[in-house]
Amino acid sequence: MPVRLRKFIGTILIVVLVLLYALLANTIAVATLGESSWWVHLLYFSVTGLVWVLPAMLIIKWMAGPRQK
Template identity: 75%
Template sequence: MPLRLRKFIGTILIICLVILYAILATTIASAYLGTSPWWVHLLYFLLSGILWILPAMLIIKWMAGPIRK
């Protein structure tokens, strides 16, 4: 697969990932954290704000393609 096509597909995947992840994280927060103390909100949004990076890293690694020697 050409590198330009791989980067285009990866960019679309990352955009979809961020949108779906934001909707999911907000839905979970609205459903379960309504009456929780402030520190639970802080921990949840800290962890959920960092957690999306893991699948994004895999997509970026795929976008870079195989290592050429």
């Protein structure tokens, strides 16, 4: 697969990932953290704000293609 096509598909995947992940994380927060204290909210949104990076890294590695020798 050409590199330009990989990058285009990867960019679309990352945008979709971020949108779906934000929707899911906020839906879970609204459903479960309604009466929680401020530090629980801070902890939850700090963790969920960083976790999306893991699947995004995999997409970016795939976009870069196989390692050149």
